[in-house]
Amino acid sequence: MLIVNLNIRGLGGSIKARYLRHIIAREGANFACIQETKVSAITDARCFNLWGDNNVGWLHYGGDNGSGSLLSLWHKEAFCYDTHVMGKGYIVVYGKHVKINCRCVVVNVYAACSLSDKIVLWKELSDLKKASSDVVWCFCGDFNAIRKNGKRKGVSMRDSNTSEMRDFNCFIEANLLFEIPLVSKPFTWFNSNGKAKSRLDKVLVTEEWMQT
Template sequence: MEFYDSRCFALWGDNKAGWVHSEGENGVEGVLSMWHKEAFEYSSHVKGRGFLAVTGVHTKLNCLCIVVDVYVACSLSDKAVMWEALSNIRRVNQNEVWCCCGDFNAVRSIEEMKGVRGFSSQKREIKEYNEFSDKNVLVELPIVGKKFTWYKSDGSAKSRLDKFLVSLEWLQMWPMSKQYVQPREVSDHCVVVAKSWVKDWGPRPFKTIDAWLSKFGFMDLVKGKWNNYEVQGNRMSKLKDKLKFLKGDLKE
């Protein structure tokens, strides 16, 4: 399918979408990556067999991100080519925030498939898939909803082919990230959405453990530390800073 601005704007819902398209091989494995221009500042992209990697800056957090959309063929040789290509890109971009997502057409364990024949022939594929994620320090987001993302038309077989693999840097930016499997509708694949819910509960409370109060010398320790803190500012500012310092000393 040919893509152009008006078609992508219609898919997105407004004209603030940026996009890049990879046609794949002979119309197969095509990938379309889209982003909101006010949230993501595009800088470059790399097209490869079975993937499309887009680099840019997350404008709100001002961090450099690489988002890789994956749609690879079933053959192990094609997957091996993709894993090697992504590993090479990862090797020279280790500090960026990484997210690999899409249809990997592979599972990482026997628990991710049911009713699928020929598991013994997939042992090598599972091993290489896990080696790819381990070598590049990519972890799968916790899953919410359905356990499987692909279903055979008659329901006799199902697998977890679609997922989000992210770097530790991603988890530092969005520690509450999860992947949500949506109901299956037109496709034999379920849509999978990654979200990070952050609830602002206000200032964090200062906490203690009751058992500390019964420990010999605890109150003397607190009083001694508290009286030795040198802080500046008004009363509330001093109280806040002293609690902060005391928290660190209690942990120690």
């Protein structure tokens, strides 16, 4: 199943909607995980417009008046929705990949900045995965964390960063996840002057996902 993952930094007006439609159409996406919609509510009409089709299912987490908001979208011919769990920083969608008749779980993630909030998020996601009989999982999103030195430039590395890396890697290893490598750019976030940059956006999957 082909998934588009994008931190859109505000859905805004028609320009970003056209940009998202273009990516979905160009890649032939079945599912889209969008972070930072920066809106507290959304409608069917807007989701249909974002995808360019009305045969689309969706779930939106409004966050705190739009802050930390998430949107998960899928084409109903490709993904059959079953149920979901939603919480601060995540939307977990359970369903079936129609083409190969395989049950799978897609998790849309937008982590907070503080390490304490991230630890809570990782524990909640770990608990959900352990409680499920599904083994085919994909975690997409902005994890706001790096896994090792070199994945953050132009920012001082403090003790808290070392703890963050350790705890994030523990989450990945405990859940038997593999990181899908980036094909082109090594960083996914840049500050306004371009001097500070980090590899924050990731796709983490189970081995079974790679085999489907």
